[in-house]
Structures are given as structure tokens and as C-alpha cells.
Amino acid sequence: MQNSMSRSDFDRLMVPTYAPAAFVPERAEGSRLWDQQGKEYIDFAGGIAVNALGHAHPDLQQALMEQAAKLWHTGNGYTNAPILRLAQALTEATFADRVFFCNSGAEANEAALKLARKVAHDNVGEHKSGIVAFKNAFHGRTLFTVSAGGQPAYSKDFAPLPGAISHATYNDLASAAALIDDSTCAVIVEPVQGEGGVLPARQDFLQGLRELCDRHGAALIFDEVQTGVGRTGYLYAYQHYGVTPDILTTAKALGGGFPIGAMLTTDTLAAAMTVGTHGTTYGGNPLAGAVAGKVLSLINQPAMLDGVKQRNAWFAEGLQAMNQRLNVFSEVRGLGLLIGCVLNESWAGKAKLFNQAAAEQGLMVLIAGANVVRFAPALNISEQDVAEGLRRFERACEAVLQGSPS
Ligand SMILES: *Cc1c(COP(=O)(O)O)cnc(C)c1O
Numbered sequence: 001m002q003n004s005m006s007r008s009d010f011d012r013l014m015v016p017t018y019a020p021a022a023f024v025p026e027r028a029e030g031s032r033l034w035d036q037q038g039k040e041y042i043d044f045a046g047g048i049a050v051n052a053l054g055h056a057h058p059d060l061q062q063a064l065m066e067q068a069a070k071l072w073h074t075g076n077g078y079t080n081a082p083i084l085r086l087a088q089a090l091t092e093a094t095f096a097d098r099v100f101f102c103n104s105g106a107e108a109n110e111a112a113l114k115l116a117r118k119v120a121h122d123n124v125g126e127h128k129s130g131i132v133a134f135k136n137a138f139h140g141r142t143l144f145t146v147s148a149g150g151q152p153a154y155s156k157d158f159a160p161l162p163g164a165i166s167h168a169t170y171n172d173l174a175s176a177a178a179l180i181d182d183s184t185c186a187v188i189v190e191p192v193q194g195e196g197g198v199l200p201a202r203q204d205f206l207q208g209l210r211e212l213c214d215r216h217g218a219a220l221i222f223d224e225v226q227t228g229v230g231r232t233g234y235l236y237a238y239q240h241y242g243v244t245p246d247i248l249t250t251a252k253a254l255g256g257g258f259p260i261g262a263m264l265t266t267d268t269l270a271a272a273m274t275v276g277t278h279g280t281t282y283g284g285n286p287l288a289g290a291v292a293g294k295v296l297s298l299i300n301q302p303a304m305l306d307g308v309k310q311r312n313a314w315f316a317e318g319l320q321a322m323n324q325r326l327n328v329f330s331e332v333r334g335l336g337l338l339i340g341c342v343l344n345e346s347w348a349g350k351a352k353l354f355n356q357a358a359a360e361q362g363l364m365v366l367i368a369g370a371n372v373v374r375f376a377p378a379l380n381i382s383e384q385d386v387a388e389g390l391r392r393f394e395r396a397c398e399a400v401l402q403g404s405p406s
Contacts, residue, residue: 006036021359028055031381031389033364042389045364049194049226049338049376052253053298060256060294067290074286076279082289089296093235095244096264100273101284105225105251106140108261109188111278112247113144115265116186116219119272124217129163130184132218134170136196136369139188139223148188150196171201173208184218186247191237194226197372198333198340206243219246219269225261226338229253230299230379233308233336240335253379256295260288299379308336308379311386315339315375318390326397339375340368350400357396363389 007024023035031054033041046052053060067082074080087099100111113131120128133139135150146154147161150170155161168176170193180187187209193199213220222245227237231253234240238248246269251261261283282288298304312335319332319341330344343351351367358365358373366374377386 004036021356021364023359030054030056031378031385039362041359041362041364042385042392043364044375044377044389044393045366046337046376046378047257048252048366049231050252050255051257052229052231052379053256053295054378054380055257057256057298059298060258060291063290063294064258064287067287071286073282075281076284079284080286080289082286082293083284084289086289086293086296089293089300090250090262090264093296093300094248094264095238095266096248097267098265098270100263100265100270100278101288102261102263102280103259103282103288104140104261105223105249106142106145106261107280107283108225108249108251108263109139109145109148109221109223110142111263112221112223112249112265113148113186113188114278115247115263115269115273116221118277119219119269120185120217122272128183128185128217130179130181130186131165132176132179132184132187133165133167134176134189134193135167136170136193136199137167137188137190137223138193138195139190140225170196170199171205173205173212176209177212180212180216180218182216184213184216186219186221187213188221188223190223190227191241192227192232192335192338194338194374195368197342197369198338198374200333200335201241203241203243206241210243210245213246221245221247221249223249225249225251226376227335229295230305230308231336231338231376233305233312235300235305237335253299254295255288255292258288258291260292304379311377311379311381312336312339314383314386315390318386322390322394322397326394326401328397328401337375337377337379337381341373341375343371343373347400353400353403354396357399358393360399361392361396363392363396365393 031043133148137150139145139148150167228250248264323329329341331342349370368374
């Protein structure tokens with residue numbers, strides 16, 4: 001018999017970088033999940049915007065099993081058909097001509113920033129190294145990406161940090177214009193700041209960044225790690241905004257739960273990354289290629305993408321009605337199925353309490369900073385699961401409200 005492990009073993013065995021929930025998930029199907037005690041949860045967290053087709057989707061299981069029986073890994077001394085098919089699908093569906101595969105969002109952004117530096121150094125010179133990013137942005141946890149991220153709390157303990165990175169204010173074009181000049185090689189921005197509080201960009205802000213990048217010969221990088229693969233009701237959020245980047249990064253939902261990341265770019269920029277300039281052992285392996293190929297083919301369908309917009313309306317209506325009764329949110333914002341409930345002044349800083357109360361009621365949610373409760377459910381979540389999840393969320397909010405705000 002296998003020895004059973006429990007939540008307390010986490011505190012004994014794991015490097016304490018996380019503080020996981022009190023319950024331990026054991027199995028899941030669609031948007032429902034069960035813990036070790038058999039308690040049922042509705043999943044509005046979606047594995048942090050990853051499980052875009054829910055848990056245990058039969059077609060994804062089949063894609064994984066079929067590939068698992070054939071070929072798992074060869075390394076990049078060889079290529080394979082599943083990853084080439086995925087690259088073809090991604091380039092056909094987007095502005096991009098070329099794809100670099102890796103295993104996570106941070107790695108995709110790392111590749112994007114390295115590409116932008118290499119292109120600028122090759123074409124202009126070493127002085128063209130500046131990277132303009134935004135306050136409250138999140139781009140991952142490698143040293144380069146955490147430095148590009150705009151939350152000093154995540155980077156300051158790891159100094160010295162990579163240089164020539166500056167941070168403007170999100171949705172404030174003038175503050176970006178003040179930092180972008182001919183020494184800028186890249187501007188990196190999330191079309192919706194996810195971890196930073198589910199804050200959508202304004203269209204004129206992204207359009208303005210596009211123009212500034214064109215004027216100064218800088219690459220515009222859209223970090224679509226959280227917004228990509230149908231999350232906003234478009235395959236990629238840049239298609240919603242009508243502003244096309246030079247480099248796009250995607251991960252999270254791309255594998256539907258199987259680790260994969262990708263950097264998409266044009267023929268022109270890609271040419272800088274000649275043989276040997278960058279790489280990763282697992283990137284582009286056939287297992288990830290097979291699963292992500294299936295994910296993309298299921299999500300990049302008009303009915304699926306329209307369904308995301310429909311589901312946004314279910315959430316918006318339910319949350320608005322709930323807030324009329326309880327008055328806890330100052331605003332509900334986001335795009336598609338990336339939704340942020342901004343806590344009002346009485347509850348500011350208390351998002352974690354709502355998360356814990358939700359778990360007690362049988363609902364998994366996310367937070368985005370201390371002031372925002374975030375939902376990033378599966379794109380195919382049923383109307384019944386949305387309704388039941390919102391009922392549980394309302395009970396959780398009521399439970400928090402029983403205690404008094406401090
Ligand atoms: C999650 C996230 C990342 C980091 O992705 P990892 O797979 O955790 O490395 C980067 N950018 C954005 C916008 C994200 O939401």
C-alpha cells in the first residue's frame with residue numbers, strides 16, 4: 001500500500017515557497033474536483049488559467065495516451081511531427097511566422113527578452129538594450145523576467161538584477177513615452193495585467209505603445225501567458241484589441257494542464273536566433289506537442305470563443321446581483337473568463353479571507369494581489385457549474401461579512 005500523504009507533510013518536506021490550501025485535491029472532472037476526504041469543489045481557479053478545457057477532458061487524455069505509447073522525448077537534436085503540427089497551427093492562427101517552444105511562461109518571456117536584445121545588438125549596437133516594462137506587471141520568476149516584472153517585492157531579495165530595465169505606469173501612455181527612446185530594444189506588456197489585479201489595457205494605450213515602438217525601432221512584446229488561448233474570448237487578446245505585437249508569449253492554457261510555453265514571432269526577428277543562440281532540453285517535446293495541439297484545435301473554434309463571451313455575461317450578471325445584496329466589490333472587471341472582483345474599501349487587503357471562505361463552501365477561486373478575488377475557470381464550464389459556484393461564492397462572502405471589517 002502507498003503511504004498516504006497529507007497537507008501537514010507539505011510543511012515538513014517542501015521548500016516553503018507556497019502556502020497551499022488546507023485541503024489536498026485528489027481527482028477532478030470538468031469543473032468539479034474532489035479532495036482526499038471526498039469533499040466536492042467547483043473550480044473557478046482553473047489551475048491558474050491553465051485548465052482551459054477543464055479536468056480530465058477525454059480528447060486530451062486520448063492525445064496524451066496515444067503519444068505516450070509512441071514517443072516521449074528525443075531532445076532538440078531531432079524534431080517531431082506533433083510539435084511541428086502545433087507550430088503550424090499557431091502560425092496559421094496568429095500574426096507569427098515562427099515559434100520557439102519551452103516549458104513555462106517565464107521561459108517564453110525569457111526567450112522574448114533575449115530575442116529583442118539580440119536583434120537590437122545585431123542590427124544597431126550594444127547600447128540598444130533598454131527594456132521598458134510596467135509597474136505591477138508579472139512576467140515570471142527567472143531573474144530576467146522577475147526584474148521585468150513590476151513588483152519589487154518579488155525581485156529585491158535577489159539583487160544584483162539584470163540592468164537596463166525601467167518601469168512605466170500601466171495604462172498611462174505618457175509615462176511610457178517618457179521612458180521609450182532610441183536605446184529601447186523592447187517594450188513588454190500584458191494586454192490584461194493578470195497577477196497585478198485583472199486590469200485590462202485600454203485600447204489607445206496598446207495602440208500608443210505600438211506607435212512608440214515603431215518610431216524607436218523597439219520590439220513590442222505582448223505577454224499573453226495568462227490572456228492567451230481563448231481566455232478573453234479571442235484566441236489571443238491582441239486580436240481583441242486589434243494591436244499586433246512583434247513577439248507574443250503564451251503558456252498556461254496552451255497545454256491545458258500539460259507544461260508547455262511558446263514564443264511567437266516574425267520571420268524577420270526570428271532570423272537573429274541562429275543555431276546555438278538559445279535552447280532548452282524539454283522544449284518542443286512530442287508529449288507537450290500532442291496535447292497542446294489538441295487543446296488548440298478544440299479552443300480555436302468560433303463556438304468555443306463565443307461561449308467564453310457568453311460565460312462572461314453569466315458571471316457579470318451573477319456577481320452584480322450578489323454585490324447589490326452584499327456590497328463587497330467596488331468593481332468587477334476583466335475580459336472573457338479572466339474576471340477580477342475588486343474588494344471595496346471595507347474589505348481592501350482581505351482577498352485571501354474570501355479565498356479561504358470559498359474553499360470552506362466548496363469553491364476554488366484565485367486572488368490577484370491582496371484586493372482582488374480572481375476567477376479563471378475552464379472555458380467550457382457549464383451554466384449549472386457557474387450558477388452553483390456563484391451560490392457558493394455568495395455564501396462565502398456572507399461568511400466573511402459575519403466577521404467585521406477592521
Ligand atoms: C503566469 C504568468 C507568467 C509566468 O508563467 P510560468 O509558467 O509560471 O513561468 C508570466 N506572465 C504572465 C502574464 C503570467 O500570468
